[in-house]
Amino acid sequence: MEFFNPELYALDNPELWVAVALALFFVILVVAGVFKMVGAQLDAKAAKIQSELDEAARLRAEAEALLKQIRAEKAEAEAQAAEMLRAAEADARVMETEAKAKLEETLARRQALAERRIAQAEAQASAEVKAAAADLASRAAEQILTARVSGQKSDPMLDAAIAQISARLN
Template sequence: MNKFLTPAFALLATPALAAEGPFFDLKNTDFIVLCGFLVFMGILFYFNVPSMLMGMLDKRAADIKSELDEAKALREEAQTLLATYERKQKEVQAQADRIVEKAKADAEAAAEQAKVDLKDSIARRLVAAEDQIASANAAAVKDVRDSAIEVAIGAARDVVAKQSTAASLNKSIDDGIDEVAAKLH
């Protein structure tokens, strides 16, 4: 009922009622405009234009509602994907932290092993150096001994040469030959 009262009150409050002279006269433009408006409204109602407009508006509202529902579903899907990616990101971060910790532990173990290897290398080099020193010492002692022997032999030869005569030399040679012959037979 409210649908019918609103247009009726709108028609009653028109400036046409405030005009002078007879209202229902064809020379009164307000009356002609009112008639034209009523004919126009009648044509609209005859061709059921208000229900078509309402149907179009309802269809548009249904389209908007379906778009909103689709947007809501997409939003929920996006939130699910975001949660999934955040969880995966946390897992990847945890894995990266584990890798970093393992790398640190491996680096510390490698450093400790390098220290042990360095100590072993230094010990081997010390032993090799001590061996070289001992070898050099033995070679020096041998050289000194050989030199001392050569000097002693030279001195003995000089002493023997001065003290010995030809007869004593021949007797020494004969004694050496006899001794060698006794040892060989």
């Protein structure tokens, strides 16, 4: 217990003057309000840190909300893309079916047209053959008639053949 030692309080003791100066220094600090200023500075610093923490929490909440919104938009976009893909596939199937139907229809029309042209060509060829046969028959008849008139002979087979030609031509 050095505090109760009488030598401590002797005026020539430097430790006494250091203690008095220290006590006086603390009194001056209290009177000047240094502790209040330091407390106010610490409170201001704490308030600033708290506001920064609050701001960081608010920004984090905004970022989480934005992330949630982006994920929802991504899911919606993926759903729309899948729906568009299904619609495009359905459209492609419909277009394929329509194209097949149109192709079959076109082929049927072309086949019918070709058959009509073939029938017309056959009819024309038949008409040309008939015309050539009629022309040949008429020339033969003319020659026969010319020969009959000049010889005045009658050939019964020739007469029957001429009758058959006129019946077959009609």
